[in-house]
Amino acid sequence: MPQDTIPFLITYDDTSFLLSSMEEYNQLPDSLKQPEVLQQIQSYLSENYPAETDTKDTPVVFMLVSAFMFIMFMKMIWSAKKELRKTIVDNSDPNSADSCLTYKGAELHFGTEEIKSVCLKYNSYFRNLSPEKQSRFIERVQQFIRHKNFHIYSSKGYKEMPILISAAAIQISFGLNHFLLPHFSDIIIHPEEYFATDPLRILVGNVQGQSITLSWKHFLDDYQKPADGKNVGLHEMAHALQVQYLFRKSRGENEFKHDFEHYDRIDDKIRSEEKIKTNSLFDKNALSNQNEFWATSVELFFEKPADLKQDHPALYESICNVLNQDMLHR
Ligand SMILES: [Zn+2]
Structure with a gap:
């Protein structure tokens, strides 16, 4: 039973997604590896996968327990996904x-x-x-x-x-x-x-x-x-x-991810600068976390490209790389 396998729902302001393994979490860019998210995953793991049984002398029992836990685990993933689908319907259908x-x-x-x-x-x-x-x-x-x-x-x-x-x-x-x-x-x-x-x-x-x-x-x-x-x-x-x-x-070449990690390294510095500015291009929501900062940067990239480039040329350049297009040279 892989201990690092998790069906875990990560929720930011207006985005949520299901992580299916600890490996997926480890592959996230730094901006999304927030301490509170890791804490939630760790407490989830310790609740659902308590300390391991000593299995050296009881391989058959261990295998049976593992098989049972695997079945339970698959059921859990299934119901987590079902719950997610249900939530979508609930969210979308107030009347x-x-x-x-x-x-x-x-x-x-x-x-x-x-x-x-x-x-x-x-x-x-x-x-x-x-x-x-x-x-x-x-x-x-x-x-x-x-x-x-x-x-x-x-x-x-x-x-x-x-x-x-x-x-x-x-x-x-x-x-x-x-x-x-x-x-x-x-x-x-x-x-x-x-x-x-x-x-x-x-x-x-x-x-x-x-x-x-x-x-x-x-x-x-x-x-x-x-x-x-x-x-x-x-x-x-x-x-x-x-x-x-x-x-x-899927695994393998992922140019977007590579470029996004570059973008990710500069966004932290810019967020701190923007927080103390009085005439920031970014609103409070955008500065609240990296996820919102990315989505708002994209809005500005398309709607105020010259202003974004003037204030933050490195950020503008890195979005050009991530999206492979330049709004100022089309
Ligand atoms: Zn958003």
């Missing part, structure tokens, strides 16, 4: 399960011109791409939509919802080879702010389990103000990309 429209992306079949006209109207990043890059962008949006299920908590769904939310994912990953975020199978859309439980809070976007959830009102408002430094869609996609690449990518 009635009947009010949710579900669309399978594979059945939506939006045409190239349809996607183009929606993106031209609402997405300024797309408007500024060359015609060749616009074609590539549209193809990626189509692929992304095909791989997701869209759950809309409203009596009416609009084609702009799946198209523009997928476009936000494609925008952030446009420089990367892998852009499907396969860990996330579901996109949940609420008309406006929604409740999340444990702890009870009101959210406009969050990433949990295999879902990316957004308030449509806030998502659209933010895309209509493309240079104010706020964009909840890009913010949540930044969390999702991080979860995808740091925790769910």
Whole structure:
């Protein structure tokens, strides 16, 4: 029975993910290895795996106990995952399960011109791409939509919802080879702010389990103000990309992780500098922890690239490397 195997739910402000082993924890970048998280894991392990039995003289008993514990452990993982799925449903459905429209992306079949006209109207990043890059962008949006299920908590769904939310994912990953975020199978859309439980809070976007959830009102408002430094869609996609690449990518070459670790080394220093500034580009939430700092840095990278580069050239440069795109040289 591997003692270092854990089904452990890590929760930050609007992001949570399941770690499946101590090894995964050890591979996290330093910013995510917070003392309180390690403490939670250690107390979880000591509660669930108390001191080892002396097995030298009782190999058969030991094997039986191990087999029993293994079965219990698998059950525990299963129920932890089930609980996680249940939480997503609870979070997403404060009023009635009947009010949710579900669309399978594979059945939506939006045409190239349809996607183009929606993106031209609402997405300024797309408007500024060359015609060749616009074609590539549209193809990626189509692929992304095909791989997701869209759950809309409203009596009416609009084609702009799946198209523009997928476009936000494609925008952030446009420089990367892998852009499907396969860990996330579901996109949940609420008309406006929604409740999340444990702890009870009101959210406009969050990433949990295999879902990316957004308030449509806030998502659209933010895309209509493309240079104010706020964009909840890009913010949540930044969390999702991080979860995808740091925790769910198979072993082997992982360029994102390598570049992210470089980014991670400079962000601590900048957060301390920004905390004492009166005119910081970063709000209080962004400075509260490294996870929020990453997501907010991505918002600023896309919406206020010149300001970000002027204040923090090294940070700007490292985000260019992580995302493999440069907003000031497109
Ligand atoms: Zn966040």
